[in-house]
Amino acid sequence: MKTSRSLLVGGGAALLGGLLFLACRTTGTPSANLAVGDAASKVYVAPGQHDEYYAFMSGGFSGQVSVYGLPSGRLLKVIPVFSQNAENGWGYNEETKPMLETTYGFIPWDDSHHTELSQTDGVPNGKWLFINGNNTPRIARIDLTTFETDEIVQIPNAAGGHASPFTTPDGRYVVSATRFSIPIGDAGENRDVAIDSYKDTFKGTLSFVKADEPTKMRIAFQILMPGYDYDLGHAGKGPSEGWFFFTSYNSERAYTKLEANASQADKDYIAAVNYKQAESCVAQGKARTVNTRYAHNWMDEGSRAAKSEMVASVPMLDPRTCPGLVYYLPTPKSPHGVDVDPTGEYIVAGGKLATVIPVHSATKLLKAIADKQFESEIDGIPVLKYQAVLAGEVQKPGLGPLHTEFDGRGNAYTSMFISSEVVKWKLGTWEVLDRAPTYYSVGHLMIPGGDTKKPWGKYLVAMNKITKDRYLPTGPELAQSAQLYDISGDKIKLLLDFPTIGEPHYANAVPASLIEQQQVKFYKLTENTHPFVTKAEAQGGIKRAGKRVDVNMVAIRSHFAPDNLEGVQLGDTVYFHVTNIEQDWDILHGFAVLGATNAELILNPGETKTLKWVPAATGVYPFYCTDFCSALHQEMQGYVRVSPAGSTVTLSANTSPRAATQLARLPNGSAAPRAHKHGND
Amino acid sequence: MKTSRSLLVGGGAALLGGLLFLACRTTGTPSANLAVGDAASKVYVAPGQHDEYYAFMSGGFSGQVSVYGLPSGRLLKVIPVFSQNAENGWGYNEETKPMLETTYGFIPWDDSHHTELSQTDGVPNGKWLFINGNNTPRIARIDLTTFETDEIVQIPNAAGGHASPFTTPDGRYVVSATRFSIPIGDAGENRDVAIDSYKDTFKGTLSFVKADEPTKMRIAFQILMPGYDYDLGHAGKGPSEGWFFFTSYNSERAYTKLEANASQADKDYIAAVNYKQAESCVAQGKARTVNTRYAHNWMDEGSRAAKSEMVASVPMLDPRTCPGLVYYLPTPKSPHGVDVDPTGEYIVAGGKLATVIPVHSATKLLKAIADKQFESEIDGIPVLKYQAVLAGEVQKPGLGPLHTEFDGRGNAYTSMFISSEVVKWKLGTWEVLDRAPTYYSVGHLMIPGGDTKKPWGKYLVAMNKITKDRYLPTGPELAQSAQLYDISGDKIKLLLDFPTIGEPHYANAVPASLIEQQQVKFYKLTENTHPFVTKAEAQGGIKRAGKRVDVNMVAIRSHFAPDNLEGVQLGDTVYFHVTNIEQDWDILHGFAVLGATNAELILNPGETKTLKWVPAATGVYPFYCTDFCSALHQEMQGYVRVSPAGSTVTLSANTSPRAATQLARLPNGSAAPRAHKHGND
Secondary structure, rough: OOOOOOOOHHHHHHHHHHHHHEEEEOOOOOOOOOOOHHHHHHHHHOOOOOEEEEEEEEEEOOOEEEEEEEEEOOOEEEEEOOOOOOOOOEEOOOOOOOOEEEEEOOOOOOOOOEEEEEEOOOOOEEEEEEEOOOOOOOOEEEOOOOOOOEEEOOOOOOOOOOOOOOOOOOOOOOEEOOOOOOOOOOOOEEEEOOHHHHHHOOOOEEEEEEEEEEEEEEEEEEEEEEOOOOEEEEEEOOOOEEEEEEEEEEEOOOOOOOHHHOOOOOOOOEHHHHHHHHHHHHHOOOOEEEEEEEEEEEEEEOOOOOOEEEEEEEEEOOOHHHHEEEEEEEEEEOOEEEEEOOOOOEEEEEEEOOOOOEEEEEHHHHHHHHOOEEEEEOOOOOEEOHHHHHHEEEEEOOOEEEEEEOOOOOOOEEEOOOOOOOEEEOOOOOEEEHHHHHHOOEEEEEOOOOOOOOOOEOOOOOOOOOOOOOOEEEOOOOOOEEEEEEEOOOOEEEEEEEEEEOOOOOOOEHHHHHOOOHHHOOOOOHHOOOOOOOHHHHHHEEEOOEEEEEEEEEEEOOOEOOOOOEEEEEEEEEEEEEEOOOOOOOEEEEEEEOOOOOOOOEEEOEEEEEEOOOOOOOEEEEEEEEOOOOOHHOEEEEEEEEEEOOOOOOOOOEEEHHHHHHOOOOOOOEOOOOOOOOOOO | OOOOOOOOOOOHHHHHHHHHHOOOOOOOOOOOOHHHHHHHHHHOOOOOOOOOOEEEEEEEEOOEEEEEEEOOOOEEEOOOOOOOOOOOOOOOOOOOOOHHHEEEOOOOOOOEEEEEEEEEEEEEEEEEEEEEEEOOOEEEEEEEOOOOEEEEEEOOOOEEEOOOOOOOOOEEEEEEEEEEOEEEEEOOOOOOOHHHHHHHEEEEEEEEEOOOOOOOOEEEEEEEEEEEEEEEEEEEOOOOEEEEEEEEEOOOOOOOOOHHHHOOOOOEEEEEHHHHHHHHHHHHHOOEEEEEEEEEEEEOOOOEEEEEEOOOOOOEEEEEHHOOOOEEEEOOOOOEEEOOOOOOOOOEEEEOOOOOOOEEEHHHHHHHHHOOOOEEEEEEEEEEEEHEEEEEEEOOOOOOEEEEEEOOOOEEEEEEOOOEEEEEOOOOOEEEEEEEEEEOEEEEEEOOOOOOOOOOOEEEEEEEEEOOOOOEEEOOOOEEEEEEEOOOOOOOEEEEEEEEEEOOOOEEEHHHHHHHHHHOOOOHHHHHHOOOOOHHHHHHHEEEEOOOOEEEEEEEOOEEEEOOEEEEOOOOOOEEEEEEEOOOOOOOEEEEEEOOOOEEEEEEEEEEEEEEOOOOOEEEEEEEOOOOOOHHHHEEEEEEEEEEEOOOOOOOOOOOOOHHHHOEOOOOEEEEEOOOOEEEE
């Protein structure tokens, strides 16, 4: 256990690169302010009992979403989103590959940063979870009745979709902003210009994506911005409803060694966007149509097979031609989080190099705009006077404030990266009420509903960046770590350390009751419209069209039908279309074939999935069920025979021994070639 | 909560497919025999404290290994093995792609079934963990000082490498046996024969793989066997040392609808292999050299870059020409596990359709062989009389016995899939001592050291196949689940349910002290022999050779050097060779570039990894660090410019603004082209 406490006092920019990475080593006494037995009983969820909350955590560089139960910290599911997931064939099978299409082609990975639950009137409604891809900017929508990713939309004219996918309280939009500015051309192209022309040519964009209609996510409009790095965002509510706030750093417009060069200015900016004004400008024809391209991918409901389309243009707004669209709020220093309290009056910034936590006032913001309290203008964007919009500053909060959540009782909780702690302070008086160490280097915080109008202020989760000595070590790379605190009383009480998948940058949680009752237990076989669905054993078959062979197959406890396939030839491409015809909860089957240069299929009940296989050599290849389904799961297997090109072996698909008499039928009802004694053995 | 208990009485084979899949629903009262507070305190590991045991669980269809802490059930790490892992670039970056090569080509997935810790004299030594790939048979070796997969060897002449990778107590061999027999030709080819020629043409193999020398895993010999399905295995020890036991089912040699057709015979067989006799036969030249091919892949220690080679032959033994090599022990019915007690005297079979648990005696086995107590012979393999080798039978143990572990105090614990319970019974008297429900449908069990000479008999983990109502639901697919029991007293006490990754089929655990002190904290930069390593910032650079561009780059808190790259042209293939020059524990960096059709890199300290990128269009592309490394991590970014083919933009790699004066150097010390004012902007 580490016992020294080394609070680093922030120095000049030259020191920052060398010093700020050091995690603060706070005393390791566990649960210093809570008896161990008490903490144990508060996080223990007895066998058979359920957790109180669903917590959805971004996977960070895993590209996925991890679902945890709280207070136990148990990992309930990893939902594949932006990264291929060989475990269930996501991004490998034919049905899900289109979900990962982009204008750059098929991309097998992204860096998923922030989760956001869909809202009605500023309160989570339990329908969908959004999550952003940061590297190749995209936003995904996950259906919380199935826990599957059903839609992904790419963000064009952008790089580093970091301030995303935060929602408006009415659920109409989710947003994305460029973390990395790029040289955007008039036609939405990425320009071939010298990097050192940055200040003249690089631009940022803020994107508003229509998000309230499944399968129809679209860029509603983009706003062309100065070439800063946009970091995080949150919508206003109450008095600030209709506004969206985005932090930015690198107002220095540096393009090399940003750790020093983008840490010069004492203040950067929060961009306050009036998105109702944006709608008005678009309606007035003030947006330019940029003929860019972006991918829109969605899961077809009936077939559970994804489709991908390219959308051809976006409406682009320029603050110069849409007055009242954007204002800049000066904010110290390199701000990270921008968080709006449940009432909507306070806009809290976490300036990671700031020595205070500045809080802006929605009321003062509106008045300052009306009074034209501007100190300057940047690229058509009026810069408001700091003092004209400031509600107050939290003094001496700690070092490296990043991100704030709220408990709904008038208190705010801010993560302090450098001093490795959570600080509780009072909205309105700005006084620090309590602080608790984190182990170590906390990034975001999460209180269930803590960024909405209705926080459930019982727990707080700290998402820490550096673990060091908190768990049994696992080689050079240690687990990322979360910590659960009880915030129901006056004092913050540490309850539990639990490791996390990837690197969660943000999370959302809601009471289980909002989600658990609406679960889809299986896909209805009668409603399966997949073109290669097989709804009954007798309907399986095999069919050739040139070098393409399609196999229609069912999986049911505990066999495949058909399970003896012959007539495939070297040079063929075989598509196994396997339908799990079970209609019972949690009865899944898997499908894998020896030597396939592909992942397996995992089949939800009622679902059809397709494995593409190009046999590498002649011979007989077993296939089998990979997901333990019954006491006779181990017997759930079959064989497919591959003969040389031009072989006379008849195409056949059988299920019984000596099956020469059995007729395999194709989905259209026609008879497959009758099997007979084989040609070349 | 389910309250009905429906113990299914095994019926005829016709009923099995329809009935046996039903999980027994036992009363859900949690911890019925333990106060909740007591259980909570037994599994609670206070913040900052470490778990007592490392548990290594197979990922099943995830293809990976999951590392858990016990008793907390916290997931400490997922070790990528057989499946691509976009999260850290495993199987995507140039250094790890060779690890997934096979004779079929690059395979992005497998189904990892069983873990096995390396042993010295029958006791885990904490050096390595082995795990098998079932679909395209392979065995992987993981180094427990780094928690990374360092070697993978393919198993030729095999399909379904299920009875694997169990070790001999001296650590010399790990084994693999065909779960699916295939038509193996004389030259080791997979024959193009009719599936209904199964009984004449399909064969199994048992493979012994030399495993005690890192980077040199090789098939020592294979044994050609009748065409059954081989299931699980364990080595003998003490009186049975020198023997290896494998279960088999499908002695009916069915090849379609095995759930019925392979469930006919009352008994199947355990194959007892005298591997010292095998060595002797090989030494005497009795093995046939089969000119097959198999992949052998290993991580080069200095460069941390994998190599792949094809090995050209295996020695194949036939029981007919090596008398005394294999004996069959009749065993009821479709046996799954075969487990040898810590003394080595008892060989316990779990016949999943059996009504008793049969236990064979090593002493009686040796005597029966000496006395030639044979009832028949199959393909040169003498079949011993059941009664001649039987030590005893556990009567009325429950339904569906699968797998047994031992506590080192004379007790055995058997999982019962159908009746969903763990049954504790006494070795020697065969009396049932206790039973505890599992929720639901338990597969394997694991006691730390429970399949070795030295069990640490404090905990037992049940790996359950069907979860149903145990956790908050997550759509059609629910988490696989493990349960932790306290077995330190007379009664089995349920402590905790915890979800697991993929579907763990087996696990091993050892006290933390065996592993935690030996951890590699970082790779030494001075010992990095990667051909594209960059050991200092000034040594970065960019170099062109035709259409190939190599970038040498360092990552260090919190910048890349170089971070401004120009001169790349459309049509080029760019290799970013990034070296993390940190030399501190858990300080990783990541690397990703906009639009790359690839995963990211995650870089351990001291390590070089390579991202291959083929730009899709001209423009300026940001790259950034994906693994939060410091307070200024967000500033850790750079740009690479892509110009049209034939562009006059000079190749340059810079780190300072207006860097025209800076000389980029290549690793060989030569100067890269000097950057100057760019040609076409």
